Amino acid sequence: MEQKKKELLVLEDILGSNKKIADQIRKKLEEHGILAINLLSAPGSGKTSLLEKIGLKLKDSCRLGVIEGDIETERDAERIRKIGLPAWQITTHGACHLEAKMLAQIFDQIPADLDFLFIENVGNLVCPASFDLGEGLRFVLLSVPEGDDKPQKYPEAFITSQVLVLTKCDLLPYLPFDTDRVIKEALEINPHLKVFKTSATSGEGLDELCAFLEAELKQRRGQHA
Amino acid sequence: MHELSLVADLFTIIEEQASRAGAKRVTKVVVSVGELSGVVPELFRSAFQSYKKGTIADKARLQLKMVKIKFKCRSCGHELTARNIMDESFSYVCPACGSKDMELIAGRDLYLEKLEIET
Structure with a gap:
């Protein structure tokens, strides 16, 4: 029999399977009134330290939970449990980012009465930016020692985030880091970014960040009520 | 680094589409890459080449169509294309009206565009 060749127009989104699961997670979170925050940054930018500090500030007035994404070990989840917060560790065993289906697998363990669910992504300023986890807010962290040229070098993380948190700002007197340049370049890429200057060591900017989170939660619950 | 997991999702779509169309074999796969x-x-x-072994697309050629990054100005509607992601001269300011309110309208997606099949 003669073989017939033909062309098949498909037009299907390859990232779509992740997006579908992410949308289901987003819907569930909204139903429960939980604000989920996906934290992106390079390794060592201070994601866990920031979570420890804002966790301590918010834990008396709000119900918090933390999902820790790492390639290996439970170390970050243990740090969070030490300050009295529930933490769930996802180890990706080599994968450089979290995907929505990894979250879906542990979603049943997340209490429905949380206020905030922080999701600490795998330390990587590139790949996690491509994967929607169903979060309500995306934070990108940039620490002073990393250098002030990052927004334009890693634009996707900055384009897809709503909040830029500059961390380790207590080191500014010692390092050639031009804060104005970073903020200017980040806003050129994404004019809607909200910027916070923080230090987990000195405590700078943490009250402002917590106030912002509480205001966002209140506003979102008002909208979905 | 995450290309292999994307290729796995791509093959789920390929196999579903090919079986629906009654294909014996997939000979070409066209993917558009933002x-x-x-x-x-x-x-x-390279992820595609190793993944395709033993699948219906065992002998398939992969064609990648790169899609440029495109912004549209929310103020005046002007459209702007970046030559590539590392284009240092590229600024996120509208050259027509000077507004900084630019919306990304193309370049983020990854699509299976079409398949060439034998029936």
Whole structure:
């Protein structure tokens, strides 16, 4: 029999399977009134330290939970449990980012009465930016020692985030880091970014960040009520 | 680094589409890759080559069509294309009206565009 060749127009989104699961997670979170925050940054930018500090500030007035994404070990989840917060560790065993289906697998363990669910992504300023986890807010962290040229070098993380948190700002007197340049370049890429200057060591900017989170939660619950 | 997991999702779509169309074999796969999709074409290609073995697309050629990053000005509607992601001269300011309110309208997606099949 003669073989017939033909062309098949498909037009299907390859990232779509992740997006579908992410949308289901987003819907569930909204139903429960939980604000989920996906934290992106390079390794060592201070994601866990920031979570420890804002966790301590918010834990008396709000119900918090933390999902820790790492390639290996439970170390970050243990740090969070030490300050009295529930933490769930996802180890990706080599994968450089979290995907929505990894979250879906542990979603049943997340209490429905949380206020905030922080999701600490795998330390990587590139790949996690491509994967929607169903979060309500995306934070990108940039620490002073990393250098002030990052927004334009890693634009996707900055384009897809709503909040830029500059961390380790207590080191500014010692390092050639031009804060104005970073903020200017980040806003050129994404004019809607909200910027916070923080230090987990000195405590700078943490009250402002917590106030912002509480205001966002209140506003979102008002909208979905 | 995550190209292999994307290729796995691609093959789920390929196999579903091919079986629905009654294909005996897939001979060509055309994927459009946004410059800002986070996909490295070389890595995607080598992941495709190792993944395709033993599938219906065992002998298929992969064609990647790169899609440029495109912004549209929310103020005046002007459209602006970046030559590539590392284009240093590129600024996120509208050259027509000076507004900084630019919306990304192309370059983030990763699509299976079409398949060539034998029935």
